[in-house]
Amino acid sequence: MMDFATILQVFDSTVRLATPLLLACLAGLYSERAGIYDIGLEGKMLAAAFFSGAIAAVTGSVWLGLLAGIAASTALSGIHGLAAITFRGNQLISGVAVNFLAAGLTVVIAQDWFKQGGRTPSLIGGARFTPVKLPLADTLREVPILGPIYYELISGHTILVYLAFAMVPLTWWLLFRTRFGLRLRAVGENPAAVDTAGVSVVGNRYAAVAICGLLCGIAGAYLATALQAGFVKDMTAGRGYIALAALIFAKWRPWYALSSTLLFGFLQAIALRYQNIDLGGVVVPVQFMDALPYILTVVILAGFVGKAIPPRAGGEPYVKER
Amino acid sequence: MTTLQKFLGATAALALSTGAALADPALIFDLGGKFDKSFNEAAFAGAEKWKAETGGNFNEIELQSEAQREQALRRFAEAGNNPIVMTGFAFGSVLAEVAPDYPDTKFAIIDMVVDAPNVRSVVFNEHEGSYLVGMMAAMASKTGTVGFIGGMDIPLIRKFACGYVQGVKAANPDATVIQNMTGTTPAAWNDPVKGGELTKAQISQGADVVYAAAGGTGVGVLQAAADEGILSIGVDSNQNHLHPGKVLTSMMKRVDNAVYDTFMAGTDMEPGINVMGIANGGISFAVDEHNAPLLTDAMLASTYKAALDIATGEVTVHDYMSDNTCPAE
Numbered sequence: 001m002m003d004f005a006t007i008l009q010v011f012d013s014t015v016r017l018a019t020p021l022l023l024a025c026l027a028g029l030y031s032e033r034a035g036i037y038d039i040g041l042e043g044k045m046l047a048a049a050f051f052s053g054a055i056a057a058v059t060g061s062v063w064l065g066l067l068a069g070i071a072a073s074t075a076l077s078g079i080h081g082l083a084a085i086t087f088r089g090n091q092l093i094s095g096v097a098v099n100f101l102a103a104g105l106t107v108v109i110a111q112d113w114f115k116q117g118g119r120t121p122s123l124i125g126g127a128r129f130t131p132v133k134l135p136l137a138d139t140l141r142e143v144p145i146l147g148p149i150y151y152e153l154i155s156g157h158t159i160l161v162y163l164a165f166a167m168v169p170l171t172w173w174l175l176f177r178t179r180f181g182l183r184l185r186a187v188g189e190n191p192a193a194v195d196t197a198g199v200s201v202v203g204n205r206y207a208a209v210a211i212c213g214l215l216c217g218i219a220g221a222y223l224a225t226a227l228q229a230g231f232v233k234d235m236t237a238g239r240g241y242i243a244l245a246a247l248i249f250a251k252w253r254p255w256y257a258l259s260s261t262l263l264f265g266f267l268q269a270i271a272l273r274y275q276n277i278d279l280g281g282v283v284v285p286v287q288f289m290d291a292l293p294y295i296l297t298v299v300i301l302a303g304f305v306g307k308a309i310p311p312r313a314g315g316e317p318y319v320k321e322r
Numbered sequence: 323m324t325t326l327q328k329f330l331g332a333t334a335a336l337a338l339s340t341g342a343a344l345a346d347p348a349l350i351f352d353l354g355g356k357f358d359k360s361f362n363e364a365a366f367a368g369a370e371k372w373k374a375e376t377g378g379n380f381n382e383i384e385l386q387s388e389a390q391r392e393q394a395l396r397r398f399a400e401a402g403n404n405p406i407v408m409t410g411f412a413f414g415s416v417l418a419e420v421a422p423d424y425p426d427t428k429f430a431i432i433d434m435v436v437d438a439p440n441v442r443s444v445v446f447n448e449h450e451g452s453y454l455v456g457m458m459a460a461m462a463s464k465t466g467t468v469g470f471i472g473g474m475d476i477p478l479i480r481k482f483a484c485g486y487v488q489g490v491k492a493a494n495p496d497a498t499v500i501q502n503m504t505g506t507t508p509a510a511w512n513d514p515v516k517g518g519e520l521t522k523a524q525i526s527q528g529a530d531v532v533y534a535a536a537g538g539t540g541v542g543v544l545q546a547a548a549d550e551g552i553l554s555i556g557v558d559s560n561q562n563h564l565h566p567g568k569v570l571t572s573m574m575k576r577v578d579n580a581v582y583d584t585f586m587a588g589t590d591m592e593p594g595i596n597v598m599g600i601a602n603g604g605i606s607f608a609v610d611e612h613n614a615p616l617l618t619d620a621m622l623a624s625t626y627k628a629a630l631d632i633a634t635g636e637v638t639v640h641d642y643m644s645d646n647t648c649p650a651e
Binding site: 009013017111115119122223227228232234272275 | 356359
């Protein structure tokens with residue numbers, strides 16, 4: 001039922017769909033590794049999508065848009081950090097608050113600025129990220145098998161896609177090969193020990209939350225300025241939650257995060273391409289494909305396939321012993 | 323009714339009776355929002371036209387959540403607004419409950435039938451309009467493959483799809499139609515990213531004209547179609563201007579006319595079922611300066627002829643919602 005070209009197209013779609021999930025998943029990874037649960041990935045992406053779309057529309061520069069998206073997302077991260085780290089509030093509640101704040105504010109501000117019912121004007125020209133053609137893509141196109149793979153699948157994405165994939169080894173290196181990473185992981189496992197060693201728990205957690213904001217900002221900007229040409233209300237459509245599920249599926253590890261988001265992206269791409277999949281007489285409805293990421297996560301959480309152990313100090317505000 | 327409710331009701335009535343002297347009409351927009359470039363925006367345009375012509379005033383609210391439906395309806399009714407128009411099938415069950423409580427207030431619901439003595443139900447023959455744009459799609463297509471992208475998978479959207487397929491087959495019996503629904507939850511109305519991906523998937527399967535009946539998701543469909551250099555077809559309002567030269571046409575539901583007529587009739591509005599089709603100008607397709615270069619004379623001639631045939635009853639387009647099946651695939 002699938003020829004080579006179709007498979008390439010499905011994988012191409014997988015890459016596009018997995019990119020925002022991957023960025024958001026890595027964002028959550030930094031935050032949760034440092035002991036700050038972040039259910040507000042969705043809200044941060046949404047805010048970033050709006051501000052990147054809005055600023056890109058006003059200035060005509062997609063790079064300014066990206067910066068604005070990152071700034072908005074990081075600002076929401078700051079609110080989350082303030083509530084969860086400084087004031088030791090409940091991290092889940094603060095995360096939900098971020099989601100609500102973003103869902104409401106984006107539409108209200110968009111309506112006030114553009115009067116188009118909570119959307120930004122369509123972005124044109126330099127206000128959007130355009131596909132990057134990798135070197136030699138055209139010349140190598142004719143090479144059998146590898147040529148089309150290079151041309152269709154690897155080349156022709158926007159710069160943010162390559163950035164997202166580059167973030168995976170970078171995250172691994174940062175978390176597991178640097179002092180900063182060791183400390184960041186330690187504040188999520190045993191903050192008291194870090195504190196005893198004279199390293200600031202609060203500082204490290206804020207740093208993690210800030211990185212989370214940065215990555216969510218890129219994810220949101222990718223949705224509004226690369227995949228689409230503008231912001232539409234609620235355009236993240238639950239991708240932040242799927243990223244959270246992917247994070248659990250990945251057991252809070254960068255390379256696993258890549259494979260789990262690619263898997264979830266692939267499931268979505270398949271569901272988009274085939275409405276109902278006929279597997280030898282058994283028809284798999286598209287709804288099942290849509291639900292599969294969540295089902296897989298539940299299976300993982302239930303301990304059927306390995307065990308997902310969250311960072312030990314996750315969700316707990318750090319209180320110095322007196 | 324408990325005493326407390328009665329008391330509250332009385333206070334509310336008292337408080338609101340000051341403003342109830344003039345019977346301004348009211349308009350309630352569904353979750354898509356007033357400026358959705360589509361359905362709700364058309365309703366708004368109709369109300370604005372009435373306002374400009376009569377100098378009257380109307381009240382309006384944009385719903386933000388499901389929970390507000392009944393609240394908004396009752397508040398307008400209590401405030402003495404008459405008639406009250408609401409856009410969207412989702413108001414059906416709520417209106418059936420609320421309408422009997424305000425027998426002196428006239429209600430009009432668009433896209434749904436509610437059987438009550440003070441309700442006008444405006445329904446559209448979307449299958450007829452979809453048939454016409456389906457014909458145009460088949461005639462404009464070079465590959466013989468065209469696409470349909472629906473929003474939430476509900477019978478109403480299947481009705482669009484079914485009419486479209488019939489039209490495509492009427493113009494080109496060998497044509498292939500690829501159909502996709504965005505999702506099964508209301509989020510499917512606001513997911514342009516998924517709409518864009520669906521479009522790309524259809525393009526890779528050979529589609530070169532795509533019809534979107536998907537609310538905000540359709541924005542993504544039209545965008546992806548324009549980016550990839552194929553044609554798209556808009557829905558509800560005239561969406562030709564969104565990507566000039568890239569949108570073949572738009573299937574227009576004259577929701578604006580429906581709202582305008584209702585507001586014009588005012589408190590004397592006739593209740594009952596009001597079917598808007600090609601015959602009475604409730605359904606049409608958009609031709610303007612943005613898509614004129616795309617349309618050939620032959621294309622227009624056969625489409626207008628089909629419109630005439632449908633209006634006179636010579637051609638009947640099957641309505642999916644009449645029996646929940648579609649004769650064409």
